[in-house]
Amino acid sequence: MNDHQELLRKMAAGTSTAEERTAFQAWLQTLSVQGYRQVMMDYEEMIAEQESGNYDPVLLERVNERIDGTATPLKKWRSGYRYAAAAAVLLVAMLAVWRWMLPSKSVQPLALKTVQPGSTRATLVLGNGQTIVLDSLQSGWQGQQGAAQVTKSDSGLLSYRVTGSGGAVMYNTLTTPRGGYFKVLLPDGSQVWLNAASSLRYPNTFTGNERTIYLTGEAYFDISSNVQQPFIVKTRHSTVEVLGTSFNVMAYEEEKMEQTTLVSGAIKAGSENGMLLLKPGQQAVMADGAAQPQLLSANIEAVTAWKNGQFFFEDTDIHAIMRQVARWYDVEIVYENNLSDIRLSGVVSRKEYISQLLEILEATGKVHFNIQGTKLIVHLRKN
Numbered sequence: 001m002n003d004h005q006e007l008l009r010k011m012a013a014g015t016s017t018a019e020e021r022t023a024f025q026a027w028l029q030t031l032s033v034q035g036y037r038q039v040m041m042d043y044e045e046m047i048a049e050q051e052s053g054n055y056d057p058v059l060l061e062r063v064n065e066r067i068d069g070t071a072t073p074l075k076k077w078r079s080g081y082r083y084a085a086a087a088a089v090l091l092v093a094m095l096a097v098w099r100w101m102l103p104s105k106s107v108q109p110l111a112l113k114t115v116q117p118g119s120t121r122a123t124l125v126l127g128n129g130q131t132i133v134l135d136s137l138q139s140g141w142q143g144q145q146g147a148a149q150v151t152k153s154d155s156g157l158l159s160y161r162v163t164g165s166g167g168a169v170m171y172n173t174l175t176t177p178r179g180g181y182f183k184v185l186l187p188d189g190s191q192v193w194l195n196a197a198s199s200l201r202y203p204n205t206f207t208g209n210e211r212t213i214y215l216t217g218e219a220y221f222d223i224s225s226n227v228q229q230p231f232i233v234k235t236r237h238s239t240v241e242v243l244g245t246s247f248n249v250m251a252y253e254e255e256k257m258e259q260t261t262l263v264s265g266a267i268k269a270g271s272e273n274g275m276l277l278l279k280p281g282q283q284a285v286m287a288d289g290a291a292q293p294q295l296l297s298a299n300i301e302a303v304t305a306w307k308n309g310q311f312f313f314e315d316t317d318i319h320a321i322m323r324q325v326a327r328w329y330d331v332e333i334v335y336e337n338n339l340s341d342i343r344l345s346g347v348v349s350r351k352e353y354i355s356q357l358l359e360i361l362e363a364t365g366k367v368h369f370n371i372q373g374t375k376l377i378v379h380l381r382k383n
Helices: 003-013 018-028 033-048 058-068 084-101 318-329 354-362
Strands: 123-125 131-133 142-145 148-152 158-162 171-176 180-185 191-194 198-203 211-222 231-234 239-242 246-251 257-264 267-271 274-278 282-287 294-297 310-317 332-335 343-349 367-372 375-380
Touching (some): 003 033, 171 180, 191 198, 239 246, 257 267, 267 282, 318 332, 318 343, 318 354, 343 354, 354 367
Parallel strands (some): 211 231
Antiparallel strands (some): 123 131, 123 171, 142 148, 148 158, 171 198, 191 211, 231 239, 239 267, 257 282, 267 274, 310 343, 367 375
16 A cells, blocks of 8 residues: 555545645645546545445545546445545645636536635824724834834734833733734744734733733634742633643624633633633633633644634534635625534635635535625525
8 A cells, every 4th residue: 555545544534634635635636637537436445345334425526526627436436434524625625726727617606706805903092092004014123012122024014012111011802803813922022923804802911920911802812931930811700820831712692602722731621610721732711691611622624724724624613714704805604594403514714705605615515695785695506
């Protein structure tokens, strides 16, 4: 068995790493159409070897439509496969490559080329109330906030460096719009990646016994260790206590829960009614109206995908997917049908135009999209 067959087998079993999936997609781009057909045949044989479960053949048929221009599958899929989510991730990844080789015959073209993906955009409100549009500033811009010097670097990073002592503590607020993201280096050396439609409020210098900041939306944190001055993240319903670690907090108002996911180190997360001590790979979930959080296992790759430039859907319901799409592409979502039973899996780059993302989602055969101005209309696909 060669290296590519071994990698294909790992993807079929759901045991491949993010790096291996990236390498696999790069290899796919070197194949001919006949090569793709052979990969699909090999994949079918491998997935058929797995134990019982339930796999829907619609996605495979869509792939075959792309290759052959027909609705005839390479072989008839047997029901009963345990790795449906892993299969969908692989097939959607292959669709992303095939899209560039052959014209689509199964997905209606969408006039969405002008809806671009998100970019580095944010506003900064200083302690005196002055608002600065960061994406319009030239690289190298510098400002002073009390004892801290604020700089926008060539890479777009906003950084704070304490240059003196004393002075009043001044709170700054960094806000990203829908379709924007930004990274900030805080005065203590901690790094924060702010996702779209999010806001972070923090002081120009950290004084006292704690380093406290306030978040709405979503952010990924890489915190500088300081046992004498714990790092505190506060959201509407949750509090996260940190010593020095990496973690993600999702606290959008439109979501029905807040999620705190630990990547490395140790944190406490919860509310005034109770705190949970998390280990890497665990997640504290605070549902709306709940008094205490629930401790769950987390898929770190899925949770941090946005920071790494990807959408990662793993048996995700269509409404949750569309909320991510709305925040990243700044569009309004309208549903024409009851789509509560629709769940999708796949990994797609956030650098894609919205038309390319929706084409991949349509290829599942479960949903269809139309655009009217800035409204994205989601339909149930009827066979």
